[in-house]
Amino acid sequence: MEPILEVKNLFFKYPKTDKGLFNVNMTVYRGECVGIIGPNGAGKSTLLLHFNGLLKPQSGFVLVKGLNTLNEKNISRIRREVGLVFQDPNDQILKNIVEEEVAYGLLNSGLSLDEISVKVNDALKTVGLKDYNKRVTFHLSYGEKKKLSIASILVMNPDILVLDEPTSNLDPGGVEDLTNIIRDLNRNGKTIIIATHDMDFAAELFNRCYIIDEGRIICEGGVETVLTNISLLREHRLKPPTVTQVFTGLPGFGKLPVRVGEAVELLKRRLE
Amino acid sequence: MLFSKLYEFFTDVFVLEESARKNFFIQRLDPRVKIIAAFTGIICVSLIRNLLIFMVILSAALLSAAASRISLKDFIFRSLGFTVLFTTVISIPLLFTTPGRVLAETSIIGLTVKVTWDGVYNAAALVLRVWTALTLLNLLVMSTSFDKITAALSALRAPRLFTVIFDLTLKYIFIMVQEAMRVSRAQEARRLWKPGFIERVKSVIPVASNILLRSHVKANNIYNAMLARGFNGGYRSLQSLKIRGGDLLYLLFSIGLFSFLVLLDKSLTFTVIF
Structure with a gap:
């Protein structure tokens, strides 16, 4: 598989604190859906800001499709390749009208207004906000704002979509909608990187995940392996997915499920 | 609170x-035209002194707001509130410092304080000037969304x-x-x-x-x-943004009207009307 994003020996420390990232190494391959899981303050958001070149490594480097984020000449290209959706949509929404908001990135890119209009409609359709073009962003629900912030990144057609805590403050319906949107995007070839500590969401979506704590990568592996390592998760103030917790308490199942669907299959087999 | x-x-x-998103006369105009008209109006207001001319401009702005279904209560409150608070306070010394025909006279701790007709006129002119300028700006802001104003500024x-x-x-x-x-x-x-x-x-x-x-x-x-x-x-x-015939007419009318009012003001002899 072709690596699309590589982080090598990344070191970054915020001034006057002991917080930062320390010797982080990771590789994301094209078409993957990768999770970065960690408790609050682990360094997840700091790491994501490096993918887009918003923060620069103090040592080590980040390569996006082979382009080093330390090279200022690459930044414009890197920002087109890596779409970053921030945790709080209120920090990302810059315009009063939905279509103006979605068009913001494209207007910076110099496309014609006609092309922009087509792309804006497509992006809004993808996230389920068709016909919202003229709505006032202030009137949208939190879930709708979250979708809007994804649309405003998708419209720029980045190869890599990076989302910071996308399920925070969302109701269960909102999480389900978001899961479906991200899954569809991944099926259509987008590489997805998500920082989260929502383990049920992580289990449903990720192929692979990294556990990060205190600015260091603790482990990496398939979700079935990492999310069932209960002692490791607890050591880093994390919990396994709900179904995994339930099956931990049930004897005789052997392999622990991480997704609801797997748990249902296991139970069906046992009942038969 | x-x-x-x-x-x-x-x-x-x-x-x-809300008022900017309505679709009536002023709202439909091109934002560039509205900006030019508003600033021409403000220049005109800074050049005139006749209280009656201020009243004419204020009335025209009020009529335009009413014709565009802008809430008159909000429209008046937003500009008048500001004017009353600041300009009235600033204009008070004019009552006593402007020489002219005495309206009232009193003595405070041995000092003679005179309020003149000219002082009252100047103070009123100052308050009306600020009120009228704010009203014209208000008409622009309440009839145009900020996105359009920014786009128009960029286009201008x-x-x-x-x-x-x-x-x-x-x-x-x-x-x-x-x-x-x-x-x-x-x-x-x-x-x-x-x-x-x-x-x-x-x-x-x-x-x-x-x-x-x-x-x-x-x-x-x-x-x-x-x-x-x-x-x-x-x-x-x-x-x-697209300038149509109506926009051009409005622009020409505004510039013509404001120029006429400045000339009218200059031709009128300065007289105290109280």
């Missing part, structure tokens, strides 16, 4: 823009830095008021008694300091979000 009111006001002015080749700052300021003002309201609510939720005036004034200080700190974080987040979407210091909008 204060911040809730401010929040409501800013939500209405900067976000909902206003300095790019000014346009970008104008665009961002609107967002920041709103966010800061929103933050102030949140902090103030959190403060109120922990207060067990109704605060007196002094206490309310005092409670603004921690809100202000908190806002400064939070605004720094917010500004950083917003700037990062802009950079992540390719912000390069430029300004471009989805608004496609």
